[in-house]
Amino acid sequence: MSKGTVVLAYSGGLDTSCILVWLKEQGYDVIAFLANIGQDEDFDSARKKAENLGAKKVFIEDLRSEFVEHFILPAVQANAVYEDRYLLGTALARPCIARRLVQIAQKEQAEFISHGATGKGNDQIRFELTSYALYSDVKVSLVEKAKPCSAPTDLYLMTKNPDEAPNVPDVLEIEFKNGVPIKVTNVKAGSSKDKPLEMFMYLNEIGGKHGVGRIDIVENRFIGMKSRGIYETPGGTILLQAHLDIETFTMDKEVRRIKQGLGIKFSELVYNGFWYSPECDFLLHCINKSQENVEGKVQLSVYKGQVYILGRESPKSLYNEDLVSMDKQGDYDPCDASGFIRVNAVRYVRIKSRGVLYS
Amino acid sequence: MSKGTVVLAYSGGLDTSCILVWLKEQGYDVIAFLANIGQDEDFDSARKKAENLGAKKVFIEDLRSEFVEHFILPAVQANAVYEDRYLLGTALARPCIARRLVQIAQKEQAEFISHGATGKGNDQIRFELTSYALYSDVKVSLVEKAKPCSAPTDLYLMTKNPDEAPNVPDVLEIEFKNGVPIKVTNVKAGSSKDKPLEMFMYLNEIGGKHGVGRIDIVENRFIGMKSRGIYETPGGTILLQAHLDIETFTMDKEVRRIKQGLGIKFSELVYNGFWYSPECDFLLHCINKSQENVEGKVQLSVYKGQVYILGRESPKSLYNEDLVSMDKQGDYDPCDASGFIRVNAVRYVRIKSRGVLYS
Amino acid sequence: MSKGTVVLAYSGGLDTSCILVWLKEQGYDVIAFLANIGQDEDFDSARKKAENLGAKKVFIEDLRSEFVEHFILPAVQANAVYEDRYLLGTALARPCIARRLVQIAQKEQAEFISHGATGKGNDQIRFELTSYALYSDVKVSLVEKAKPCSAPTDLYLMTKNPDEAPNVPDVLEIEFKNGVPIKVTNVKAGSSKDKPLEMFMYLNEIGGKHGVGRIDIVENRFIGMKSRGIYETPGGTILLQAHLDIETFTMDKEVRRIKQGLGIKFSELVYNGFWYSPECDFLLHCINKSQENVEGKVQLSVYKGQVYILGRESPKSLYNEDLVSMDKQGDYDPCDASGFIRVNAVRYVRIKSRGVLYS
Amino acid sequence: MSKGTVVLAYSGGLDTSCILVWLKEQGYDVIAFLANIGQDEDFDSARKKAENLGAKKVFIEDLRSEFVEHFILPAVQANAVYEDRYLLGTALARPCIARRLVQIAQKEQAEFISHGATGKGNDQIRFELTSYALYSDVKVSLVEKAKPCSAPTDLYLMTKNPDEAPNVPDVLEIEFKNGVPIKVTNVKAGSSKDKPLEMFMYLNEIGGKHGVGRIDIVENRFIGMKSRGIYETPGGTILLQAHLDIETFTMDKEVRRIKQGLGIKFSELVYNGFWYSPECDFLLHCINKSQENVEGKVQLSVYKGQVYILGRESPKSLYNEDLVSMDKQGDYDPCDASGFIRVNAVRYVRIKSRGVLYS
Known part of the structure; x- marks a missing residue:
């Protein structure tokens, strides 16, 4: 007599394999779901393993394009850090x-979901908040006891x-429209990519080859602990640098100030697991709106762990060479600057007399 | 054989009386603590009631001065709303x-505290977060089951x-120093108060008499529910209006902008129960710093539910009558304003040509 | 030989009449533009006056509906204060x-605009920033010298x-959709209005009758001076209170936090004259987006200078009576609150030992 | 007959030399002031040049320690970017x-100051706002006409x-107290510095040797133009990375959120020239307060343009290895996390029924 059906976020590793077995022992039917989001994994053998351990069904799905298009690109627009x-x-x-886990649970009429994320980390929160947001009646099958295995170190x-990176940089040109990359060209090789997943994989390849984007940090988890992260x-990292550059080149400075604050808030929400929340929806909409004019090309070189911006061009640039030039006067009257400064200094003049204001 | 000692935040009412009895039945020694923070209560009969119900000790303490001086006045400085x-x-x-509950628990070597606040409201969170902040090993004795009594309506x-308020206003003059009131004078009666608790009680009396400060709102509780509050x-309310006025009169406008944001954050933290948190400490310090020049007198009338500001004066005023006058020119050159405006409009001039910037 | 054509923002009063004459004397052709935005003015006699003073053309236009629909209603959505x-x-x-001044200038091929706002105030900035934003080549004809007349006091x-207000309140019901009022009903009289301008005029009438919305404040002008304003x-004021209420009733709390910050920024921009700026466009878009679910009805009474909210209802309410009730348990598990609180307090536990984290 | 005395911010270069001559020709007495803030300059020959061009007095002063201690270190505390x-x-x-220019002007009873910063850039604003803040009656002698010389390119x-940087990294340990570096040690060489100016010069030397901290950006000037900057x-850059690390290791996360916003605001103010403003004073005070516990040591390697954090330690660390460990349970109850998550998801449950709330 089954206690019900659980859809388990299965990784193919030891932890979630233990959980699978334990859930079966407790009397649940287990559906294993393994998402391909670009990790290095032998999906076929993972499928066999899950089946051998007693999974009733195994779903293995390639979410890489969805991950890049619907999650990574909005984060690029936000300069999410x-x-x-x-x-x-x-x-x-x-x-x-x-999200896919929940869709499978709903389709398969499973009332439980489970995962291998620990009770102390952010990933439990991210999994469960998303699940409650999209499937409010779902129950989470917690499997703390069955988790004897030590957490793998990030490498x-x-x-x-x-x-160990090459001594010769790669030079890339990244073209943006609406704040997202639409084309990545290797300038020397002359080759280019223009599909989101391909572009992202190519940037990972080039960045990886040059040792770009490693960090060793202490971070504040949502639950208030500090933890060390090696990422x-x-x-x-390449996209962040390129996007920052084209954005500053094309966006009004005051819009940028407001959007910068929204991006910081967005990053906290995503970190804390609130992607599917009303406020994250709202921010995604606002940030996307801010990107209307963020288009153009950025050239950069990638070398020994660093990204160097070489230049940028844009049909929507707000940069005005004549206006900014020190040599040309144009319409800009230097006396205006003096007036501007003096008015900005009006506040500095404090009066000595006593202020009284009554009707 | 006692299970240990509980200090109970006792109100004298039915709910916490039920809890007291239930805790005794469960085998705890119960110390009742009843704080006088200005509520309408017969403290003597509350003491007898608690003793009759079996409290081992009963502490009744007048926290009114402490409440006004250490909690209300900083909130006035913050314009906390x-x-x-x-x-x-x-x-x-x-x-x-x-805080006092925890001090008693520590002094009496009680390892438990308890209270009558429901599991759905903000007050549970406020009690418990404070307790954990000040006494990290304390255990909270939850008493959901013993709570048959319906929540009393706020009236x-x-x-x-x-x-039903008088047809004649009262006119008050409130003097501030460092952003807190130091003297309240009834202008017509000529009487005045200058001790924090007395001032606050007097303002409650005058405001109450004129029906000031009633609200019927829907609010967002920390736990994400909306609830109705009648307060x-x-x-x-009188202090908020008076403080807003003297603050704007004496504080630099850009400091005010920053401080306004800090005050909003402070209000959220206090609402959510984080008074004793590192971030609230930090904000209290910053807000207090911002009040250095917030001093002077505000005159106002209180009438039929409203507070009307009549005037203000300050030795630290930044208001400069000569400077602001439309009739006097003084040092202010109107051409400066034109320059100021034109420079502010520089951003509006968009170029048509294509921006290109490479090294 | 004319120096060119000036479109003058004409008020019908002494100041702008002096300016009209002075501009003519300087050799300009003057087009007088008088906007009806609801002020108490005899527009026919103002027209004759302008013609008699030598205006080449006089435009008098009723901008009241446009003012209410395109400027006041977005400010209501923003809770702009x-x-x-x-x-x-x-x-x-x-x-x-x-905006209309500039449209007339462009239609009439005038290269100058002029106005009676002083060089020390906000209104000069607001006029001129708008003009530069919409007609970047326009020149502003400054007329400081011709302004002998003292500024009229706001009354x-x-x-x-x-x-002197009635002793009996009026009770109104205001219905909102997308965060703007769509119907105002006088509950006792049974009458209602549903066109923006009519609603707004009616609320001014009722609010005016009961003395609502008077303030005597000191404010910080954009140019850094403090000045007194009596408004x-x-x-x-009625709309602000009603909108605040229906918004809190229907909007997610975290969206509200973000939107509150945007509304404060929007208010500063509007005050400073940046309505037609990229950042104000951006904020208007975001704030409008936040109002999608802000719909429903608010009942309120207006009495002796005050607005009292009596109740609210909404098909989009996020208020859940069962969930919030202290008497019903529903799906909400009180233990969850304890866990929530304890996790929020994790940060409070400081360790004594020395932290060392090296690879 | 002298028109008065001007103190000129003299650089020793062609621009300010032209200005010196022009000011003399206009009838001013000129005092040249040349500050040593670490630039590569032959100060003796600059003095002779100024004297030969007719300067009445020449002041050359070493402001390097003051620059590092009073300007750079607070910016480090703020993570100013x-x-x-x-x-x-x-x-x-x-x-x-x-500030020094103004002090000299006051001491020498000069009523004018002058500088070579162009009317289109930020430096004019920064010079003049500081001057008005500290010497409100000072007059600025603008010298636009005398400036035939083209702006030198930043290199x-x-x-x-x-x-071209070495193939072997340098490994540094930077010790902080109150958020500022107090000791910089070259781990391999065993040498160390502990005076602010010496530390900063040494970090410039090591960073420079490894090509750290070059950027090519487009930035938004205060006056609204975009301009390219190569810095x-x-x-x-080394200090920023090290400070970010030790700050996150030792500061409460919610204090950090608030302080991050203050740091962004501080950076804008400094960029725009408002160092000596009430709001910058206020922020400096608040940011300094936030740094009380920011102490400890950061190890990092500097290599090929990059700074890699290797580890950190602190007596004030909030990092708790036992608490964060996935293997140890300690006091942390995993059920609390479930409660925490479910309470965070309460907002997601929308009701279908119509909300009505009247008194």
């Missing part, structure tokens, strides 16, 4: 996976050590 | 009471209905 | 008038003194 | 120089091209 340093890779992947898998985000 | 409307009366009282106890804050 | 108190009436009117024209905004 | 990328080197130097003077900030 948590606590000034973390580019949120995992935090962006969780709602993508959890650098994609990026070379910068001191690598080669493609994301 | 939650969601644009709620003046946070209860939210300010909870950490004041909980207007202090304020008259405005349409009256007569003295707080 | 400058420095916590000023409802921005004049600040909203200036870009409305200046209460619309509102009764609260102590009355009867209809705006 | 303008528009996400620019580390504000020049923007920090201007108020330091202008990389301090930093090597990363591809190098080797020492500042």
Whole structure:
């Protein structure tokens, strides 16, 4: 007599395999779901493993394009960085996976979901908040006891050590429209990509080859603990630098100030697991609106762990060479600047007399 | 054989009386603590009631001065208002009471505390967060089951209905220093108060008499529910209006902008129960710093539910009558304003040509 | 030989009449433009006066509907209040008038505009920034010298003194959709209005009759001076209170937090004259987006200078009576609150040992 | 007959030399002031040049220690970065120089100051706002006409091209107290510095040797133009990375959120020339307060244009290895996380029924 059906976010690894077995032992039917979001995994053998362990069904799905298009690109528009340093890779992947998990649970009429994320980390929160947001009646099958296995250390898998990176830079040109990349060209090789997933994989490849995007940080988890994170985000780091550049080139400065604040808020929300929340919806809309004129091309070189901006061009540029030139006067009257400054200094003049204001 | 000692935040009412009995039945020694923060209560009969119900000890303490001086006055400096409307009366009282509760628990070597606040409201959070902040090992004795009693409706106890209020206003002069009131004078009566508790009680009396400070709102609780609140804050409303006025009169406008944002954040934290948190400490410090020059006198009339500012004066005023006058030129050159405006409009001139910037 | 054509923002009063004459004397052709935005003015005699003073053409236009629909209603959505108190009436009117002024200048091929606003105030900035934004080549004809006339004091024209207001309240029901009023009903009289201008005029009438919306404040001008302002905004005050109420009732709390910050920024921009700026466009878009679910009805009474909210209802309400009730348990598990609180307190536990984190 | 005395911010270059001559020709007595803030300059020959051109007096002063201690270190505490990328080197130097310029003007009873900064740039504003703030009656002698010379291009003077940088990293340990560096140690060499100026010069040397801190950006000037900036900030870049790390390790996360916003505001103010403003004073005070516990040591390697954090330790760390460990349970109850998540999801449950709330 089954206790019901659980859809388990299965990784193919030891932890979630233990959970699968334990759930079966407790009397649940288990459906294993394994998402391909670009990790290095033998999906066929993972399928067999899950089947051998007793999974009733196994779903393995390639979510890579969806991940890039619907999660990474909006984060690029937002210049999303948590606590000034973390580019949120995992935090962006969780709602993508959890959304599909929930869809499968609904389709398969499963009332439970389960996952291998620990009770102390952010990923549990990200999985479960997404699940409650999209399937409010779902129950989460917690499997703390069945988790004897130690947490795997994050390792650098994609990026070379910068001191082993090539001595010759790659030069890329990234073209943006609406704040998202639409074409990545290797200037020397002359080759280019223009599909989101291909572009992103290519940037990961180039960034990885040059050791770009490694960080070793302490971060503040949502639950208030500090934890150490070692991350690598080669493609994301290149995109962040290029997007920052084209955005500043094309966006009004006061719009940018407001949008910068929205981007910081967005990053906190994503980190904390609120991708599918009303406020994140609202911010995504506003940030997307801010990107209307963010288009053009950025040239950059990638070398020994660094991204160097070489130049930018845009049909929507707000840069006005004549206006900004020190040599040309144009319409700009220098006396205006003096007036501007003096008016800005009006506040500095304090009066000595006593202020009295009555009707 | 006792299970241990609980200090209970006792109100004298039915709910916490039920809890007291239930805790005794469960095998705890119960110490009842009843704080006087200005509520209408017969403290002697509350003491007898608690003793009759089996409290091992009963502490009744007058926290009114402490409440006004250490909780209300900083909120006045902050212009603390939650969601644009709620003046946070209860939210300010909870950490004041909980702090003393914890001190008693520590002195009496009690390892438990308990309270009558429901599991759905803000007050549970405010009590418990304060307790954990000040006494990290304390355990909270939850008493959901023993709570058969329905929640009492909030009623207007202090304020008259405005349409029953006097037809003649009272005119007050409130003097501030460092952003807190130091003297309240009834201009017609010629009487004045200068001790924090007395001033606040007097403002409650005058505000109450004129029906000031009633609100009927929907608010967002910390736990994400919306709830209806009916509140009256007569003295707080008068102080808020007076403080806003003297602050704007004496504070630099850009400092005010920054401080306004800090005050909004502070209000959210207080509402959510984080008075004793590192961030609230930090904000209290910053807000207090901003008040250095907030001094002077505000005259206002209180009438039929409203507070009308009549005038203000200050030795630290930044108001400069000569400078602001439309009739006098003084040092201010009108051409400066034209320059100021034209420079502010530089951003509006968009170029048509294509921007290209490469090294 | 004419020096060119000036379109003058003409008020019908002494100041702008002096300016008209002076501009003619300087050799300009003068087109007088007088906008009706609801002020108390004899427009026919103003037309004759301008013609007699030598205006080549006189345009008198009723901008009231445009003012209400395109300027006041977005400010209602934003809860726009400058420095916590000023409802921005004049600040909203200036870009409305200046836009039409510029359209006339462009149609009439005038290269100059002029106005009677002083070099020390906000209105000069608001007029001129709008003009530069919409007609970047326009020249402003400054007329400081011709201004011998003293600035008229602002007086209460619309509102009764609260102590002369009726002893019986009016009860209104305001229905909102997308955050703007779509119907105003006088509950006792049974009459209602549903066109923006009519609704707004009616709210001004009712608010004025009851003395609502008078303020006497000190404010910070854009140019850094403090100045005193005496304003009355009867209809705006009623709308602000009603909108705040229905918004809090229907909007997610975290969206509200973000939107509150955007509204404060919007208010500063409007006050400073940046209505027609990229950042104000952006904020108007975002704020409008936030209002999608702000719909429903608010009942309120207007009495002796005050607006009292009596109740609200909405098909989009996020208020859940069962969930919030203290008597019903529903799906909400009180243990969850304990866990929520304990996790929020994790940060409070400081360790004593020395933290070391190296790779 | 002299028109008065001008103190000129003299650089030793062609521009300010032209200005010196022109001011003399106009009938002013000129005092040349040349500040040493670390630039590469032959100060003796600059003195002779100024004297030969007719300067009445020449002041050459070493402001390097003052610049580092009073301007750079507070910016380090703030993590000051303008528009996400620019580390504000020049923007920090201007108020330091202008303050001394004004002191000299006051001592020498000069009523004028002058400088070579163009009317289109930020430096004019920074010079003049500082001057008005500290010497409100000063007059600025504008010298637009005398400026025939083209603006010199910014070049990389301090930093090597990363591809010419050494193939072996330097490993540094930077010790902080109150958020400022108090000791810089070269781990391999075993040498260390502990005086602010020496530390900063050493970090510039090491950073420069490894090509750290070069940027090529487009930035938004205060006056609304976009301009291209090519900067190098080797020492500042190392300090920023190290400070970010030790700050996140030791500061409460919610304090950090608030402080991050203050730092962004501070950076804008400094960029725009408002160092000596009430709001910048206020922010400096608040940011300094936030740094009380920011102490400890950061190890990092500097290599090929990059700074890699290797580890950190602190007596004030909030990092708790036992608490954060996935293997140890400690006091942390995983059920609390479930409750925390479910309470965070309460907002997601929307009701279908119509909300009505009347008294």
